[in-house]
Amino acid sequence: xxxxxxxxxxxxxxxxxxxxxxxxxxxxxxxxxxxxxxxxxxxxxxxxxxxxxxxxxxxxxxxxxxxxxxxxxxxxxxxxxxxxxxxxxxxxxxxxxxxxxxxxxxxxxxxxxxxxxxxxxxxxxxxxxxxxxxxxxxxxxxxxx
Amino acid sequence: xxxxxxxxxxxxxxxxxxxxxxxxxxxxxxxxxxxxxxxxxxxxxxxxxxxxxxxxxxxxxxxxxxxxxxxxxxxxxxxxxxxxxxxxxxxxxxxxxxxxxxxxxxxxxxxxxxxxxxxxxxxxxxxxxxxxxxxxxxxxxxxxx
DNA sequence: CGGCATCCGAGTAGATACTG
DNA sequence: CAGTATCTACTCGGATGCCG
Numbered sequence: 001x002x003x004x005x006x007x008x009x010x011x012x013x014x015x016x017x018x019x020x021x022x023x024x025x026x027x028x029x030x031x032x033x034x035x036x037x038x039x040x041x042x043x044x045x046x047x048x049x050x051x052x053x054x055x056x057x058x059x060x061x062x063x064x065x066x067x068x069x070x071x072x073x074x075x076x077x078x079x080x081x082x083x084x085x086x087x088x089x090x091x092x093x094x095x096x097x098x099x100x101x102x103x104x105x106x107x108x109x110x111x112x113x114x115x116x117x118x119x120x121x122x123x124x125x126x127x128x129x130x131x132x133x134x135x136x137x138x139x140x141x142x143x144x145x
Numbered sequence: 146x147x148x149x150x151x152x153x154x155x156x157x158x159x160x161x162x163x164x165x166x167x168x169x170x171x172x173x174x175x176x177x178x179x180x181x182x183x184x185x186x187x188x189x190x191x192x193x194x195x196x197x198x199x200x201x202x203x204x205x206x207x208x209x210x211x212x213x214x215x216x217x218x219x220x221x222x223x224x225x226x227x228x229x230x231x232x233x234x235x236x237x238x239x240x241x242x243x244x245x246x247x248x249x250x251x252x253x254x255x256x257x258x259x260x261x262x263x264x265x266x267x268x269x270x271x272x273x274x275x276x277x278x279x280x281x282x283x284x285x286x287x288x289x290x
Numbered sequence: 291c292g293g294c295a296t297c298c299g300a301g302t303a304g305a306t307a308c309t310g
Numbered sequence: 311c312a313g314t315a316t317c318t319a320c321t322c323g324g325a326t327g328c329c330g
Contacts, residue, residue, distance in 0.1 A: 006257040014257070017264050018202045021271065037191070039270045039277050044189035046182065057163045063292050074324050079293055089280035100291040101330085110276065112151040112159070117269050119162050124262050125184045126166065131255065132184050135234035208312050219304050224313055245311040246310085295328085302321080309314075 042088055047073055047081050049118060052107065055091060056115040060106040090114060187233060192218055192226050194263060197252065200236060201260040205251040235259060 042048060047070065054069045055061060061069065067078055082105060086093050090111040096102040107115065187193060192215065199214045200206060206214065212223055227250060231238050235256040241247040252260060 006254050014201050035274045036270045039274050056159050087284040088277045109151050125181045129180045129184050132233045139232035
């Protein structure tokens with residue numbers, strides 16, 4: 001697996017962007033109060049990602065449907081994540097006060113916007129996963145020598 | 146803060162990609178053994194992200210320099226993360242057997258490739274963070290009513 | 291059906307002290 | 311200087327049972 005060469009220009013560009021993003025905050029604040037990190041922490045959670053991806057595939061899902069799709073998640077964690085994701089605006093919860101009660105979850109526009117980014121990142125991960133796994137294996141054997 | 150409208154075409158496209166990525170694996174395997182998740186889990190770690198971003202800004206850093214920049218990280222966690230990141234091929238560790246010993250860390254090409262993705266995601270997060278925070282605040286007050 | 295409350299166990303982070 | 315070792319503390323996930 002060949003990694004595309006990164007040009008000098010890209011490196012400089014990355015550096016410039018990083019400077020723009022973080023240059024003005026001091027290091028202490030950045031780690032303690034960075035709101036971006038809040039957003040990222042929530043958004044990069046393992047279960048949240050799976051929930052969003054499933055809702056990207058199936059337009060609407062109910063609680064127990066999600067529980068089946070997102071294999072291995074517990075009631076507690078699923079309900080926590082759903083609440084947080086709803087609270088952050090990623091998804092929309094619609095409750096139908098029938099008996100028995102029915103609740104449907106679907107992505108908001110914002111959720112779809114995040115889904116796009118997620119897909120890009122996942123495609124990147126998929127492209128390079130063999131590369132990473134090979135590196136890992138190689139690294140392990142190298143340690144022994 | 147306005148969220149760009151997601152077109153129907155984009156939604157369908159996302160769905161198609163998701164299907165291509167996950168359609169062939171069953172749900173159980175996907176959550177238990179998905180190598181993409183391994184890669185993502187490592188790469189989306191809070192400290193790993195900060196380490197990579199700092200190394201994107203400063204071409205090379207030594208252990209204690211990193212410890213100062215990545216504010217709040219402990220020796221233990223820093224050395225763990227560095228080892229993992231090196232093992233996965235994100236960064237390159239160069240040891241100079243002087244006295245006192247000197248070790249330098251820098252991003253590999255693969256690391257730079259990931260940095261690009263990270264920056265994109267962070268830009269997205271920065272764009273929408275106010276939106277998320279507003280949603281959160283609104284959600285909290287809504288709960289009371 | 292769609293959750294919430296409770297409890298428990300495991301893993302993980304952090305602080306500190308120490309070493310090649 | 312660049313880590314390792316050790317111990318503690320705490321969070322977080324999973325299972326279970328209950329309720330509107």
